[in-house]
Amino acid sequence: MTFAQRLTAPGWYRAALGTALMFAFGGALVVGVRALYGWDPLFNWDAIITVGALIAAPFGYLVGIGCFDYWFYWASGRPTRPEDHSGHGARSWKDYFRVNTDHKVIGIQYIVTTMFFFIAGGLMAMLMRAELAQPGTQFVDPNTFNGLFSVHASLMIFLFIIPVFAGIANFVIPLMIGAPDMAFPRLNALSFWMLPIAGVMMLASFFVEGGAFATGWTAYAPLSTETPLGQQFFTVGVQFAGASSIATALNFLVTIITMRAPGMTFWRMPLLVWANFTTSLLVVIATPFIAGSQFFVLLDRSLGTHFFTPGAGGDVLMYQHVFWFYSHPAVYIMMLPGFGIISEVISTNARKPVFGYRMMAFSLVAIVILGFTVWAHHMFVSGMFSWLRVPMMITTMLIAVPTGIKIFSWLATLWRGVIHLRTPMLFALGFITMFTLGGISGIMLAVVPFDIHVSDTYFIVAHIHYVLFGGSVFTIFAGIYHWFPKMTGRMYDETLGKLHFWLSFIFFNLTFGPMHLVGIDGMPRRVADYAEQYATWNAIISISAFIFGASFLIFLYNMIASWRHGPAAAANPWRAHSIEWQVSSPPPIFNFDEIPTVVGGPYEYGTPGAVHAVFKEKAPAQVPAPAGGGGAPPPTE
Amino acid sequence: MLLAALAASLLVALVVAQGAFADAFTPESGGSQQADDIDTLYKITLYVAIVIFLIVEGTLIWSLTRHRHRRGGPEAAQIRGNTPLELGWTVGAALILVVLTVITFVYLDDIKNPPPSGPDGLASQAQFASLDQPNPPAGGGQTLNIVVSGRQYVWRYDYPGDEPLYSFYEMVVPTGTTVTLDVKAADVIHSWWIPKLGGKVDGVPGHVNKTWFKIPRGREGVYRGQCAELCGANHADMRAEVRAVTPEEFTSWADRTRTDIQQAGQDLAKQRERRLREGETD
Numbered sequence: 064m065t066f067a068q069r070l071t072a073p074g075w076y077r078a079a080l081g082t083a084l085m086f087a088f089g090g091a092l093v094v095g096v097r098a099l100y101g102w103d104p105l106f107n108w109d110a111i112i113t114v115g116a117l118i119a120a121p122f123g124y125l126v127g128i129g130c131f132d133y134w135f136y137w138a139s140g141r142p143t144r145p146e147d148h149s150g151h152g153a154r155s156w157k158d159y160f161r162v163n164t165d166h167k168v169i170g171i172q173y174i175v176t177t178m179f180f181f182i183a184g185g186l187m188a189m190l191m192r193a194e195l196a197q198p199g200t201q202f203v204d205p206n207t208f209n210g211l212f213s214v215h216a217s218l219m220i221f222l223f224i225i226p227v228f229a230g231i232a233n234f235v236i237p238l239m240i241g242a243p244d245m246a247f248p249r250l251n252a253l254s255f256w257m258l259p260i261a262g263v264m265m266l267a268s269f270f271v272e273g274g275a276f277a278t279g280w281t282a283y284a285p286l287s288t289e290t291p292l293g294q295q296f297f298t299v300g301v302q303f304a305g306a307s308s309i310a311t312a313l314n315f316l317v318t319i320i321t322m323r324a325p326g327m328t329f330w331r332m333p334l335l336v337w338a339n340f341t342t343s344l345l346v347v348i349a350t351p352f353i354a355g356s357q358f359f360v361l362l363d364r365s366l367g368t369h370f371f372t373p374g375a376g377g378d379v380l381m382y383q384h385v386f387w388f389y390s391h392p393a394v395y396i397m398m399l400p401g402f403g404i405i406s407e408v409i410s411t412n413a414r415k416p417v418f419g420y421r422m423m424a425f426s427l428v429a430i431v432i433l434g435f436t437v438w439a440h441h442m443f444v445s446g447m448f449s450w451l452r453v454p455m456m457i458t459t460m461l462i463a464v465p466t467g468i469k470i471f472s473w474l475a476t477l478w479r480g481v482i483h484l485r486t487p488m489l490f491a492l493g494f495i496t497m498f499t500l501g502g503i504s505g506i507m508l509a510v511v512p513f514d515i516h517v518s519d520t521y522f523i524v525a526h527i528h529y530v531l532f533g534g535s536v537f538t539i540f541a542g543i544y545h546w547f548p549k550m551t552g553r554m555y556d557e558t559l560g561k562l563h564f565w566l567s568f569i570f571f572n573l574t575f576g577p578m579h580l581v582g583i584d585g586m587p588r589r590v591a592d593y594a595e596q597y598a599t600w601n602a603i604i605s606i607s608a609f610i611f612g613a614s615f616l617i618f619l620y621n622m623i624a625s626w627r628h629g630p631a632a633a634a635n636p637w638r639a640h641s642i643e644w645q646v647s648s649p650p651p652i653f654n655f656d657e658i659p660t661v662v663g664g665p666y667e668y669g670t671p672g673a674v675h676a677v678f679k680e681k682a683p684a685q686v687p688a689p690a691g692g693g694g695a696p697p698p699t700e
Numbered sequence: 701m702l703l704a705a706l707a708a709s710l711l712v713a714l715v716v717a718q719g720a721f722a723d724a725f726t727p728e729s730g731g732s733q734q735a736d737d738i739d740t741l742y743k744i745t746l747y748v749a750i751v752i753f754l755i756v757e758g759t760l761i762w763s764l765t766r767h768r769h770r771r772g773g774p775e776a777a778q779i780r781g782n783t784p785l786e787l788g789w790t791v792g793a794a795l796i797l798v799v800l801t802v803i804t805f806v807y808l809d810d811i812k813n814p815p816p817s818g819p820d821g822l823a824s825q826a827q828f829a830s831l832d833q834p835n836p837p838a839g840g841g842q843t844l845n846i847v848v849s850g851r852q853y854v855w856r857y858d859y860p861g862d863e864p865l866y867s868f869y870e871m872v873v874p875t876g877t878t879v880t881l882d883v884k885a886a887d888v889i890h891s892w893w894i895p896k897l898g899g900k901v902d903g904v905p906g907h908v909n910k911t912w913f914k915i916p917r918g919r920e921g922v923y924r925g926q927c928a929e930l931c932g933a934n935h936a937d938m939r940a941e942v943r944a945v946t947p948e949e950f951t952s953w954a955d956r957t958r959t960d961i962q963q964a965g966q967d968l969a970k971q972r973e974r975r976l977r978e979g980e981t982d
Contacts, residue, residue, distance in 0.1 A: 209935070283929075290932075379905050446883075460801055467790075478777070478779070479763075495756070506745065506800070512807055
């Protein structure tokens with residue numbers, strides 16, 4: 064290809080060109096308007112960076128990389144290139160760096176990209192623990208420290224946990240429901256390519272004047288409307304992560320509703336599909352609220368509106384209400400897909416049907432509904448209408464009921480099973496322990512007076528990490544180990560996997576367990592320096608944190624080495640029943656040569672001859688197994 | 701071996717996360733009634749929590765020891781569900797939570813509503829009478845109302861009275877007296893918190909939030925805390941101190957400080973006059 068061809072064909076050259084052109088366009092717009100109005104200075108770099116780099120340039124990149132080619136061709140009446148599926152599948156590693164509409168490629172793109180941001184966020188955590196190892200200021204100044212925990216949390220939430228689940232689901236869900244791809248493959252690609260924009264923005268904020276955004280991932284107004292330019296990188300970055308999230312969720316909803324294989328009724332769907340269905344509902348309904356809250360901040364900052372200026376009719380608490388109306392459901396957005404993974408892993412490795420299948424599905428739906436009724440429990444000390452605390456306390460307690468049902472049902476699934484303690488299973492069991500602890504501290508936090516005591520202390524830091532690391536991230540590890548053979552066609556190293564589990568399980572607890580104690584003792588969170596009395600615990604926490612962080616390197620090595628040189632994986636190494644295991648590892652480019660027909664529940668382990676799906680119309684299952692759940696008596700004992 | 705390690709690490713987790721919650725690690729108490737209530741409530745919740753955790757872990761470890769594939773044993777049982785059991789734990793969990801909620805309710809009023817000052821409190825409150833008393837304590841009696849204003853990165857306290865009386869960083873209060881606080885903020889959100897005195901509350905621009913504490917006689921001393929809501933670069937250095945003194949000492953401190961403030965005001969006025977006379981401008 065000549066250089067000119069490269070600049071016009073979809074890809075990284077055109078993306079660079081598009082980014083530069085749009086930046087220039089946005090900048091020129093700012094300068095032009097300022098010149099027209101005669102404002103001084105003509106070159107206001109805050110405005111140029113906001114409009115040019117944060118808003119315009121990303122669209123240049125998206126167009127350049129090729130996300131919109133098909134739609135532009137179609138909209139302008141030019142002949143669209145007929146879909147010859149040449150974009151499907153990845154033949155070399157380079158294919159992962161191109162716009163690809165294959166859900167399996169996109170799934171892996173998601174997982175690898177989010178892992179990159181996970182590492183970046185993790186390194187920031189290490190730097191924070193280094194700073195906190197002893198009182199006083201050692202490595203970073205207080206403002207940089209505030210930037211570190213803000214970017215750490217934002218990356219972990221918006222660039223790791225939420226999208227990595229979207230990545231796993233992208234790969235697994237279409238296979239699981241017997242679909243050839245997602246409902247909207249091009250939208251799927253666009254969703255993925257929007258994601259790195261948000262991450263790059265958040266990382267880039269460290270390099271602007273005034274440092275990275277330093278108001279926490281919560282970005283409470285009016286602090287966030289008064290801090291330097293770095294804040295805009297969060298405000299705008301979140302919009303791209305949010306848009307990506309919403310588009311993916313719509314895609315999942317349509318895919319799950321319309322593209323299930325024949326015979327796959329809702330009550331025959333594996334629980335991972337249920338989990339992603341309910342998560343997608345949450346994303347679609349809740350995410351616009353954080354977009355709104357950040358737009359208010361952006362407008363207050365850039366256009367001088369007064370949404371959060373008390374003297375001018377604005378209200379500071381309004382920000383928190385809108386923000387938490389998304390950000391509490393977001394906790395479940397980060398947890399429900401994990402619940403789904405755990406159900407798959409436990410049932411497969413205990414060789415038993417999931418206990419109370421229907422209740423498991425109903426409890427997901429209950430969490431979706433209740434999840435929208437608890438937001439203000441984050442605001443017990445904010446001075447909002449004090450009557451609101453009581454209903455919020457009650458709903459917060461209530462949400463423990465469906466969550467409890469899930470934990471008890473997993474235990475009942477283990478009960479009298481035949482337990483195979485493979486790495487994914489270890490992570491699933493570790494998850495149950497950690498998540499129970501996180502849930503218990505959650506109940507304690509619902510108790511208003513106790514919450515008043517520990518709000519904004521390390522108790523909160525401990526709670527959130529028990530829920531999001533011991534909870535979500537452990538399920539992510541479980542999921543990645545579980546589907547690694549399916550995704551790569553190779554087996555991971557079981558010994559290294561187990562080592563990874565034990566190191567992270569032990570040092571996770573040594574890192575975050577003591578944080579409960581220092582929090583109750585009164586150590587506030589989000590401080591670079593602290594009183595002498597907390598020094599011993601903090602030193603212990605920091606040392607554990609470093610070992611905990613290092614344990615991730617084992618995972619990383621295992622994944623890279625096994626992907627390159629691991630032994631070839633069989634189609635169904637875990638003897639699982641769901642459809643994705645009935646095709647080769649890795650699956651064929653178009654998933655199925657023949658659309659499967661679902662003839663039973665997904666977890667009929669132990670029933671002789673029971674299958675979940677068949678590939679030939681002529682050979683239905685000998686035993687029409689019940690569709691799971693409901694206490695149906697087993698055909699054989 | 702793995703199992704032993706699991707059991708051992710669970711034990712460690714238990715000891716670290718739960719067992720060590722001896723008195724040393726319960727919330728701070730002993731300053732104000734409110735903080736003591738929080739402490740009691742915490743212990744009740746914690747005991748319930750420990751029982752639940754032990755049930756969960758017990759079942760988990762029991763299943764692991766008895767039903768490992770490696771150990772052989774029977775085929776997996778064909779249990780798909782058990783309606784009475786499922787209903788049982790749904791209702792059971794709900795009941796536990798109802799009980800916790802009710803207990804919280806019982807304490808909540810105590811924590812929210814300030815009690816009256818004791819008979820040994822600040823005796824003559826004439827000079828501290830405050831008109832701004834929207835939440836009179838149950839049972840009548842007077843309280844001392846202090847306006848707490850947060851700004852980056854210092855707390856200011858305004859005491860009631862006709863003559864200006866205020867202090868920064870260190871709040872001086874009489875023991876045996878109910879102190880009600882009106883918490884405000886000038887720039888961004890701050891959070892007022894003295895752990896031993898309970899009652900954390902945010903200072904929010906545009907809002908006036910209320911809290912209170914009452915330090916009994918005999919507990920005179922210094923209570924320390926710091927801003928609990930991220931308020932900017934130097935948030936970690938925004939500290940606060942409450943110095944509790946006897947009502948008598950408090951009255952004399954107030955008189956002395958009032959005079960000092962007046963004196964400083966007069967000095968400043970004189971200085972201004974002098975500079976004006978000498979042709980300097982502010």
